[in-house]
Amino acid sequence: MNKIGILILGDESKISEQLIGFILGNGFLIHHATEPIDAYTILEDNFINFVILFYEPGGKFNQSFFKSYKLKYPDLETIVIDDDNNLSETSNQKKTSITFLSSPYTSDDIQQIIESSLTFKKFTKHKEQLDLNFRHFSEEMKNKDGQAMVGISTAIKTISSLILLVAKSEDTSVIITGESGTGKELVARGIHALSRRSQGPFNAVNCSAIPESLFESEFFGYRKGAFTGAMEKSIGWFELANNGTLFLDEVTELPLLMQGKLLRVLDDKTIFKIGSREEIKLNLRVISATNKDIHQILDRNTLRLDLFHRLNSFHIHIPPLRDRKEDIPVLLQHFIGEFSRRQNKPEKPVDEQAIEKIVNHPFPGNVRELKNLVERAVITSEESVLKLRDFNIGTSKKPGAIANPLLKTLNLQEVERRAIADALAKTSYNITRAAAMLSISRQRLYRKMEKFSIPCREFPVH
Numbered sequence: 264m265n266k267i268g269i270l271i272l273g274d275e276s277k278i279s280e281q282l283i284g285f286i287l288g289n290g291f292l293i294h295h296a297t298e299p300i301d302a303y304t305i306l307e308d309n310f311i312n313f314v315i316l317f318y319e320p321g322g323k324f325n326q327s328f329f330k331s332y333k334l335k336y337p338d339l340e341t342i343v344i345d346d347d348n349n350l351s352e353t354s355n356q357k358k359t360s361i362t363f364l365s366s367p368y369t370s371d372d373i374q375q376i377i378e379s380s381l382t383f384k385k386f387t388k389h390k391e392q393l394d395l396n397f398r399h400f401s402e403e404m405k406n407k408d409g410q411a412m413v414g415i416s417t418a419i420k421t422i423s424s425l426i427l428l429v430a431k432s433e434d435t436s437v438i439i440t441g442e443s444g445t446g447k448e449l450v451a452r453g454i455h456a457l458s459r460r461s462q463g464p465f466n467a468v469n470c471s472a473i474p475e476s477l478f479e480s481e482f483f484g485y486r487k488g489a490f491t492g493a494m495e496k497s498i499g500w501f502e503l504a505n506n507g508t509l510f511l512d513e514v515t516e517l518p519l520l521m522q523g524k525l526l527r528v529l530d531d532k533t534i535f536k537i538g539s540r541e542e543i544k545l546n547l548r549v550i551s552a553t554n555k556d557i558h559q560i561l562d563r564n565t566l567r568l569d570l571f572h573r574l575n576s577f578h579i580h581i582p583p584l585r586d587r588k589e590d591i592p593v594l595l596q597h598f599i600g601e602f603s604r605r606q607n608k609p610e611k612p613v614d615e616q617a618i619e620k621i622v623n624h625p626f627p628g629n630v631r632e633l634k635n636l637v638e639r640a641v642i643t644s645e646e647s648v649l650k651l652r653d654f655n656i657g658t659s660k661k662p663g664a665i666a667n668p669l670l671k672t673l674n675l676q677e678v679e680r681r682a683i684a685d686a687l688a689k690t691s692y693n694i695t696r697a698a699a700m701l702s703i704s705r706q707r708l709y710r711k712m713e714k715f716s717i718p719c720r721e722f723p724v725h
Contacts, residue, residue, distance in 0.1 A: 267291045267377070268310045272302045272328065273317040277344070282315075285370035299328040306332060311339060313377065318345040329361075340380045344368070393420040400427055400457075409456040410449060413597045414590035418582045426450060429577045430457035436529070438514075438574045439552040441581030443699070444631030447552040448510060450579060455508040460548060463507025468500050471516035471705040472694065478521045482528075485537035501534050504547050514551040514574065515566050516706050526570045549574070584626045584633065591622045594630060598637035599649070606641055617651040624656050680715040683708070687717065 269291050271278060278295070286293045294309060296302040305311070316329065329341060341361045362376050400423040404411040412419050429437055430453075437454060439447045448467055455465045473481050484499030500509060517525065528534055532545045551574045553560075560566040584591065595613065603610040613621075626632050640653035682701065690696040698708040711717075 267312050267381075268294065269313045269315060270294045270296065270302060270305055270309075270311045271315045272296050272299065273315075277317040282344075282370075282373070285373055289374070302328065303332070306336060306339075311336075313340045313342060313380070315342045315344060318343065338384075342373070342376060390417070393417065393424055396420065396424040396427055400424070400453075403427075403457055404453060407456040407461060409453060412446070412449065412453070413594050414587065415593055416587040416590045418587045419590060422450060422579060422581060423453075425577075425579050426453045426457065429579075430454050432577075433459050433548055435548070436574050436576040437548075437550045437579060438557075438571075438577070439550065439579045439581065440557060441552075441554065442583045442629055443554045444629035445581040445583060446630050447554075447581060448512065450581065451508070451510045451550040451552065454550060455510075455548075458508075458548070460507050463547075464504055465508045465510065466500055466504040467510040467512060469512045469695075469705070471513040471698075474706075474709060475518050475521060478517075478524065479537055482525075483534045483536055486539040497536075499534070499536070501528060501545055501547070502543060505543075506546055508548045508550060511549060511551040513553055513704070515553040515555050515557075515560050516704050519565075519567065522567045522570050526567065526573055529570075529573050584629045588622050591626075591633065592618060594633055595621060595637060598634050599641060602638050602641040608641060611641075611644060611647060611649050613649045614651065617649060617654065620651050620656060621654060679711070680717070683711055683715065684717060687712075 267289075269286055271282075271293065272295075274297060275295070283293065292309070294305045294311070296305055302314075314329075314332070332339060333341075343361050343363050345363060345365045362380075364372060364376070397420040401411045412423055414420075429435055437451070439450050441447055451467070452465060455461060468481075480497065480499070482499045482501055484497045484502055511525075528545070529549060534543050534545060535541070536543070557566070557571065557575075561568060561571060584594075595618070599613070600610050621633075621636075628635070636654045636656065639655055640649050644650070644653045683697075686697040686700045690700065694705050694708060698705045701708065703711075
């Protein structure tokens with residue numbers, strides 16, 4: 264990396280020992296010229312970051328030199344030192360992006376100017392790179408017929424850059440964290456679509472929906488006749504995803520025994536079907552996700568540390584929607600367009616007051632909640648503009664708050680049993696929605712149903 268280069272234009276009498284001592288003491292490269300023609304030569308032959316000019320008698324500095332080198336070197340920062348406290352030019356500071364420094368000044372003043380400028384340049388360069396990566400990501404996803412991420416926030420652009428980066432490494436395990444509804448599977452599909460495995464399968468498995476007794480048959484498969492009822496051979500999730508990507512959603516919901524079996528497969532990259540001794544070699548990438556706090560899970564010893572390290576070769580965190588409010592208007596318009604096309608309706612604008620309320624809504628369900636609100640608004644709206652009432656914000660009850668005054672007279676177990684039965688009835692036995700309504704995992708809901716002898720209606724809807 265090049266050292267910071269500083270060009271000083273002016274008579275030597277203007278240059279204080281303090282200024283020279285500061286520049287040299289920080290390891291900067293100092294160049295001095297008394298005439299503009301010599302300064303031009305230095306600029307052409309050296310890497311210069313800052314130009315220091317001095318006020319001349321009469322309250323002027325060499326503006327003609329400043330304007331000419333700014334045209335050729337627009338990124339150069341300029342510091343104008345005024346030893347006589349002539350600040351007649353200060354009003355031009357915003358227009359010319361010059362930093363003015365009056366006497367008496369200290370080395371700390373100069374250091375602060377330089378550090379602030381370098382930090383701003385670094386931030387600007389980083390932002391430009393994020394914008395470039397985001398455009399590249401969107402173009403690549405469009406070419407792959409995939410679904411690009413929608414947003415303008417730094418968080419979304421950073422995630423897109425991380426997707427581009429890890430997609431190049433086809434074997435690296437990735438763990439995606441974030442609250443429910445933030446789009447973890449969308450990120451996983453993006454990694455798969457942009458990788459060399461894109462021609463292979465992408466299989467998503469909800470780990471919380473698989474009972475412990477069925478883990479091996481679901482993941483490894485079984486051969487015909489392996490056990491009573493095995494009339495045909497079965498292909499497990501690992502084999503189905505071979506040469507592609509296996510997405511393990513809610514991986515932290517796996518019981519410890521299953522975590523050990525999963526770790527062994529990830530290490531060996533081989534499996535055996537139940538009832539078979541034939542080894543099946545695996546060539547796939549495993550992407551996992553959780554809406555839980557990883558550190559809390561590790562502290563409670565509900566997730567094996569060795570499995571976590573095996574899954575966590577590369578980590579992508581998706582912030583909640585409430586922490587990137589600038590994405591909400593963009594997502595709002597995107598979903599309005601999407602559902603308007605689906606419903607064969609004209610795309611309507613949103614009332615300004617409604618936009619303000621929507622942006623300030625906490626969105627506990629994140630992007631998924633916003634998407635559902637927009638779908639409802641597009642379907643129900645009968646006016647030419649989408650109003651706040653169309654989105655039905657603020658009228659829904661908190662998940663798990665099941666209103667029934669009779670429950671106050673019952674014991675705790677009966678309250679729990681009725682709450683589960685009520686949630687299942689309201690969701691038509693959709694296990695995922697019922698678990699979300701009760702604020703528990705699907706796996707825990709299954710255990711509660713077994714405890715209270717609540718039937719699964721033969722084949723529960725997942």
